[in-house]
Amino acid sequence: MKKIAERIKQVKETISAACAKVGRDPAKVKLVIVTKSASIEDIEKVIRLGYTELGESRVQQLKKVSTQIADFIDSDKNKSKLPEKINWNMIGHLQRNKVRQVLPTISLIHSVDTLRLAEEINTAAAKLNLKPKILLQINTSNEPQKYGVPVGAAIHLAEQIETLPNLTLKGLMAMAPLTRNKDAVRACFIRARELFVEMQGERVTGTQFQELSMGMSSDYEIAVEEGSTIVRIGSAIFAS
Ligand SMILES: *Cc1c(COP(=O)(O)O)cnc(C)c1O
Secondary structure, X not given: OHHHHHHHHHHHHHHHHHHHHHOOOHHHOEEEEXXXXXXXXXXXXXXXXXXXXXXXXXXXXXXXXXXXXXHHHHHOOOHHHOOOOOEEEEOOOOOHHHHHHHOOOEEEEEEEOOHHHHHHHHHHHHHHOOOOEEEEEEEOOOOOOOOOEEHHHHHHHHHHHHOOOOOEEEEEEEOOOXXXXXXXXXXXXXXXXXXXXXXXXXXXXXXXXXEEEOOOOOOHHHHHHOOOOEEEEOHHHHOO
């Protein structure tokens, strides 16, 4: 138990230090704990520690783990000590034919990058009487990334998404390229933040457009320095 608790503490200290460096309030950076490489026992430890923002990148795994964790919370004898509800973040690519399955479980979808996917979520949400929160995933690297809307097309897509009544567009998500070149990573995060600020300024989006999801285990320090409001951390907490 101590090990995971200590690793989370270390991540939070790194976030605080990065905030201090640039004069940000660490309370404005949310930690999503990515459980895709964790055992159920480890996830239960995280929940016992009181963390409720968890992330998964694949639909099958999300369904499986969220069900197991819901059972764990239900069956725990000391229920009062456990959080009542887990907020599941869908951080990976979402196929349109999987939308209906995950919608009831998910509190924030980080990876919306096409109008067709947004429309599918909107239609499914209307049927389920839900209003899911979503982020627009943008491609800020100069290399061709598999997913994410190109920066130049993001504002237009956001405008289209804003017309879909059952979606709440909360902000942007970006991933840096997998490289040791810290300048390249930082350049990506700067581009994302600039787009984020531009979109807020032009009011293409509503006042709820407040979240900038960027930063993983290898680069969250830089992401926080560049304005991230949500970091998605897995291996720094769970890797052996
Ligand atoms: C796996 C994953 C993460 C977490 O990555 P770590 O390097 O384990 O911290 C964050 N975001 C996305 C989209 C992921 O797929």
